[in-house]
Amino acid sequence: MTKQVLQIENTNESKFIPKLIGEIKLALKQDSQYQKDDEILLTREETAKLLSISLVTLWKYTKDNLFPAYRIGAKVRYKKSEVLLALKKMNQF
Template sequence: MTKQILQLENTNANDFENKIINRVELLIDGLAKKMQVNTPDTLLTRQETAQLLSVSLVSLWSWTKKGIIPAYRIGNKVRYKKSEILLALQQMNKF
């Protein structure tokens, strides 16, 4: 394993630290914008929702019945709003 050395000139420690912090903040902001839901009211089928959550249809049905994930009945079909699924996921991860 070779050791690499980085030499910086014409900058002090505080300026260098601030530049790194600013760049990291910009990258985080860009990542946050990419992760935002573009179409918040996209309706998903049961299968799509289960796949998004990586759970079985039985688990999805159980969570729906317990009120953890809201579902909508359109005729005889059950649909889930993608924005509400992602919000429920965030709330589950808080525990």
């Protein structure tokens, strides 16, 4: 394992620390954007609980293509954003 050293010269802590904190906050904000709702995969149980429906009803909605499902091996997953979008479409007047 190599050790990396960062050396900073010609600055004082009153200027450096606020800049460092600002950059850290920006990096954390950008990192959290990668974990948006559209990337969260829900299990059948989590999806049914989110919608307050039974697993049988969820299966029927999936079979009727109301909620897009993704098969990962033998497991079925739902994207949270797609489930919420489908729910909004179902409830439009």
